[in-house]
Amino acid sequence: MQFSNQPVLRESDGAFQRGLNGLLETHFKLSGTSNGTFDGEIQRSYISPKLRLADIAFSPHFTCLKAGKPNRHRTSYLVSHQIEGTSRVTQGGRESDIHPGEIFFIDTTRPFQIETDNIRTRSIYLDTAFWRDTFPERDQYTATALGPETTFGRACATMFDEIFDMPWMLDDTAMLRIGESMAGLIAVAMISRPPLCGSEPDVSTIDLIRSAVRRNLSDPELSCACIAEEVGLSMRQVHAHFSGTGTTLMRFAMAERLARVARDLENPALADHPVSAIAFEWGFNEAAHFSRRFKTRYGLPPAQYRARALSLPVKLKH
Structure with missing residues (x-):
């Protein structure tokens, strides 16, 4: 387990991309949306083999999947809780504008797009195994906004806040069970309404x-x-x-x-x-x-x- 209470990464452009991909084992390409540059800061992080948490602040930027084959055996899903700013997320023929207080998730091994203004987001990277039994229809709900206007949406946002406000000093077994609980709650919240229409x-x-x-x-x-x-x-x-x-x-x-x-x-x-x-x-x-x-x-x-x-x-x- 790796844990930090101090900013673990504060860089710009390619240096931040390399640091983020190395820390969170992602396969992302990031670029600025205005003048071609951007700044990023990972303020807190928790890293374990099947669960990663990161509290991140960005200037306006664009994120997509890098060329090449991502690791399909680790941290396949990003669940993001928007704290500040707005984002537009696209995957599977679905596109959603994400506002403060809303949650979305994507499959990080398939093509996606995220375009943001100045944002702060709390991100949980969940291994595919967390979703396998609890959320078999998950690919129909990627890039879908989950807001606090529903009971389950509020419950998800509250759980996010609780997870990120805790000291993250539990052992890996306890943290993994927290990840399983988050995945199950997201699944219940998403399937409580029909999926957005997507494309083939x-x-x-x-x-x-x-x-x-x-x-x-x-x-x-x-x-x-x-x-x-x-x-x-x-x-x-x-x-x-x-x-x-x-x-x-x-x-x-x-x-x-x-x-x-x-x-x-x-x-x-x-x-x-x-x-x-x-x-x-x-x-x-x-x-x-x-x-x-x-x-x-x-x-x-x-x-x-x-x-x-x-x-x-x-x-x-x-």
Whole structure:
């Protein structure tokens, strides 16, 4: 058992990601959502083979599953109690906004997304064995908000508070029984109402891939390898999932980039922005290549497209 009453980790960006993954045996990729940087602090922690507890504060950031195969034999589920700030969590075709006082859980071995503002959260990482018998339908309830407005929701929040307010000096056997009790209470609370409608696994994974592409359109180095890393899949898996959509991953990315440029060209507030600057903001790095692609897609060169959209006089070349 490892226990600490002092902050056990206070770092930024990659250093925090490495520290968190090492301490909690997670397989997460974290990145800032605004200027690309973020800060994190694990204020308290309890670490044992099948149960991990962490009181964590973050600046705005995005978390997803890293590429490669996570350890499916340890700490498969994250149960999180939001103390401050808000988060948006996605898994299995379900998406929920999580507010202070609400609880959610995810399977940390399957693709997921968590996007936050400034938050503080109390997290319990539970081994799969805790859920096996008590919550067989758990995968239908991941990324579902559990609030204090129900009796069982209040009971879960109260138990969270009690667990995190205690000194964590019990022996491992007692702590494991606390983990079992938490898992059982979460199971009862979740199944007391119907699950949110989710998508089929392949559909939800494709949605995750598309979302990752859209988040990274401004990166001129965007590639299948980058997307695979962000969604926690191999390149082969990404191509396999996307193959049934009628297009390729990079053609989809190109269409999304061109659509963003077209939208900005139609925006009167951006009328003074050079076309090339808008194109570069959306990941194009060569003006002639961009113009050819745009004309092929929309039937007009970008300057003429803007002029027609904004009813501007067309500057003819002499």
